[in-house]
Amino acid sequence: MSVILEGRDIRKSIGESEILNGISIQISTGDFISIVGASGSGKSSLMYILGLLDSPTSGGVIIDDKEVDFGDAKLLSKIRNKKIGFVFQFHYLITELTAYENILIPMLKNGVNDRERLKQRCYDLIESLGLKGKEKRKPYQLSGGEQQRVAIARALANDPEIVMADEPTGNLDSKNSAMVMDVFLELNEKGRSVLMITHEMYLAEKTKKVLEIKDGLIVS
Amino acid sequence: MRSILFIAFKLLTERKRQALVSTMGVAIGVAAFIAMSSVMNGFQIYFIKQAVDINAHITLKIEETDDPDRILKAVYGENIVADVLGSKPKDLKDKIIGYKHYLDKYEKDDRFIGIAPHLTGQAIVNYGTKEKSATLIGIEPALERRASVVDDYIELGNLDKIVTDRNSIIMGKLLARDLGIKEPGKKVTLVSPSGGIYTLKVVDFFNSGITSLDQSRVYMNLRTLQAILDKPNQVNELIIRVKDVNQAETLAAVISEDTGYYAESWQRAFSNFLQIFKMQNWITYMMVFAILIVSAFGIFNIMMMTVLEKKRDIAILKAIGYEDGEITRIFVFQGLLVGLIGALLGCLLGYLLEVWLASLRFDIVGIIRSSGFVLDRRPRYFVLGFIFAMVFAFFASFYPSWRASRLFPVDIFRSSV
Numbered sequence: 065m066s067v068i069l070e071g072r073d074i075r076k077s078i079g080e081s082e083i084l085n086g087i088s089i090q091i092s093t094g095d096f097i098s099i100v101g102a103s104g105s106g107k108s109s110l111m112y113i114l115g116l117l118d119s120p121t122s123g124g125v126i127i128d129d130k131e132v133d134f135g136d137a138k139l140l141s142k143i144r145n146k147k148i149g150f151v152f153q154f155h156y157l158i159t160e161l162t163a164y165e166n167i168l169i170p171m172l173k174n175g176v177n178d179r180e181r182l183k184q185r186c187y188d189l190i191e192s193l194g195l196k197g198k199e200k201r202k203p204y205q206l207s208g209g210e211q212q213r214v215a216i217a218r219a220l221a222n223d224p225e226i227v228m229a230d231e232p233t234g235n236l237d238s239k240n241s242a243m244v245m246d247v248f249l250e251l252n253e254k255g256r257s258v259l260m261i262t263h264e265m266y267l268a269e270k271t272k273k274v275l276e277i278k279d280g281l282i283v284s
Numbered sequence: 285m286r287s288i289l290f291i292a293f294k295l296l297t298e299r300k301r302q303a304l305v306s307t308m309g310v311a312i313g314v315a316a317f318i319a320m321s322s323v324m325n326g327f328q329i330y331f332i333k334q335a336v337d338i339n340a341h342i343t344l345k346i347e348e349t350d351d352p353d354r355i356l357k358a359v360y361g362e363n364i365v366a367d368v369l370g371s372k373p374k375d376l377k378d379k380i381i382g383y384k385h386y387l388d389k390y391e392k393d394d395r396f397i398g399i400a401p402h403l404t405g406q407a408i409v410n411y412g413t414k415e416k417s418a419t420l421i422g423i424e425p426a427l428e429r430r431a432s433v434v435d436d437y438i439e440l441g442n443l444d445k446i447v448t449d450r451n452s453i454i455m456g457k458l459l460a461r462d463l464g465i466k467e468p469g470k471k472v473t474l475v476s477p478s479g480g481i482y483t484l485k486v487v488d489f490f491n492s493g494i495t496s497l498d499q500s501r502v503y504m505n506l507r508t509l510q511a512i513l514d515k516p517n518q519v520n521e522l523i524i525r526v527k528d529v530n531q532a533e534t535l536a537a538v539i540s541e542d543t544g545y546y547a548e549s550w551q552r553a554f555s556n557f558l559q560i561f562k563m564q565n566w567i568t569y570m571m572v573f574a575i576l577i578v579s580a581f582g583i584f585n586i587m588m589m590t591v592l593e594k595k596r597d598i599a600i601l602k603a604i605g606y607e608d609g610e611i612t613r614i615f616v617f618q619g620l621l622v623g624l625i626g627a628l629l630g631c632l633l634g635y636l637l638e639v640w641l642a643s644l645r646f647d648i649v650g651i652i653r654s655s656g657f658v659l660d661r662r663p664r665y666f667v668l669g670f671i672f673a674m675v676f677a678f679f680a681s682f683y684p685s686w687r688a689s690r691l692f693p694v695d696i697f698r699s700s701v
Contacts, residue, residue, distance in 0.1 A: 117694050141606065144605045146605070150600075150603045156603075158291075169290070169604065172286055173604065177286065
């Protein structure tokens with residue numbers, strides 16, 4: 065299994081407080097890693113740095129055997145668009161757009177201009193995530209679970225190598241949580257790498273590898 | 285680019301009410317600009333064209349100067365004049381000496397279109413029991429036609445009659461009206477400053493639309509007026525028509541230097557009006573710009589509100605790979621779209637306003653006479669209105685858009701959990 069993304073000795077401090085104290089992590093093809101820990105332990109901060117949304121105070125992120133230059137905003141945007149898909153606790157769907165259009169926008173950014181290809185990819189994702197018939201609905205016309213599945217479809221739009229999910233079931237009831245978790249498991253079964261932040265152990269236990277963070281360090 | 289346009293268009297069209305309000309603001313601003321520019325400039329251009337063309341681009345005349353004999357330069361310096369109480373004005377030598385030489389000379393100069401001699405004087409005109417003072421202008425129609433457009437304002441086109449019948453005159457329309465003359469053919473009595481009485485026939489009317497001229501002018505044959513004023517072979521003005529009216533001021537200085545007489549350009553002759561027009565333009569454009577600025581603030585407000593409301597969307601757009609510049613362009617494009625639709629709508633509204641204003645019929649009697657608004661309906665006001673709207677829309681949307689691009693997505697993800 066080849067390493068897709070690696071974090072080396074990542075440290076992050078905000079003001080006086082140290083959030084991450086030198087974390088190293090490798091994500092390979094087909095991995096499903098869950099990161100657990102108490103609130104404020106640094107789980108989300110680590111995901112933001114690995115997802116190139118934030119920069120570390122020291123240490124680095126290696127993608128495709130190259131250390132990422134955090135000063136190159138253009139490059140960071142490009143990698144996020146092509147290689148990483150994000151799912152958050154809140155769905156962050158654009159309320160003015162339909163489910164279909166929300167899934168479309170990462171592809172448009174990626175420069176996919178073939179109308180038929182765009183349409184096909186969107187409908188494939190809609191179907192695979194059980195959203196058929198709801199593609200023309202606005203986010204407020206969907207249930208919480210459906211909204212989160214649209215967000216997952218958007219994360220998968222550009223066929224990224226890795227999906228990063230920050231508490232993806234945090235806002236869902238148990239039924240919808242299970243449904244969303246099943247989606248991630250299915251994605252992983254098909255070979256996609258998943259990094260999931262959660263504080264619910266029963267969900268973490270379903271993943272291939274569980275890392276616990278405490279005081280900015282991986283403790284187990 | 286396609287994705288930017290797509291998102292911007294969607295964000296704007298899904299917020300119809302806000303978009304409509306800001307679009308209408310721009311449209312009203314542009315329409316006001318077009319209508320007001322059209323009315324103000326229409327009036328000014330009409331006045332300048334009439335006044336300048338009828339009078340002259342340059343008038344060469346005798347300047348009233350201080351009597352050189354009364355300047356006490358030996359005692360106090362050149363600009364000190366002794367004003368002796370009870371003294372009478374010195375008799376002015378009211379003639380241009382050697383004017384035929386200047387006629388020949390400037391006629392050949394290709395900077396000028398034409399030059400014509402004038403003899404002007406004052407007289408009292410009587411018709412029946414009515415009498416009015418008038419400004420008499422003696423002209424040579426053949427030369428006059430080349431130096432001014434007086435012919436265009438002779439109602440029946442009988443300018444040449446003052447050549448064939450030397451006792452005929454062409455009277456200002458309002459002067460004739462004040463005297464009670466309604467049709468040509470009437471005979472009037474003219475009393476010269478020296479007391480001479482002459483009977484002359486009104487053969488046509490002069491109707492320029494400029495009240496002050498139509499109320500006072502009487503055109504007649506130059507020879508006739510020279511006889512009436514007892515100034516044989518004399519003229520006291522030369523009027524000159526130049527090729528480029530904007531060069532009149534410069535050419536006037538050249539002519540003045542060349543002849544030694546006072547050459548007055550149309551800009552100087554109408555400087556009072558031009559100053560008023562300048563002020564009028566300032567006030568008008570300040571008002572219109574105030575409207576446009578208000579509409580720009582409308583766009584600014586709505587864009588600022590949108591950015592604040594759309595923080596989460598901006599954060600996710602950044603997370604999925606949209607760059608700062610692209611976020612800026614998404615919001616600037618919305619502002620420009622509002623500007624574009626507003627400007628186009630404003631142009632249409634402006635056009636309809638112009639059509640409506642042009643259709644209004646009422647008498648205007650002021651420094652010009654007209655039976656409705658005199659509009660300048662050149663496309664330039666539409667083009668300028670459009671450009672102003674787009675520039676204002678750009679600047680109004682740029683700051684909120686820039687603010688949007690500066691948002692740090694992680695802060696928003698953390699705060700919205």
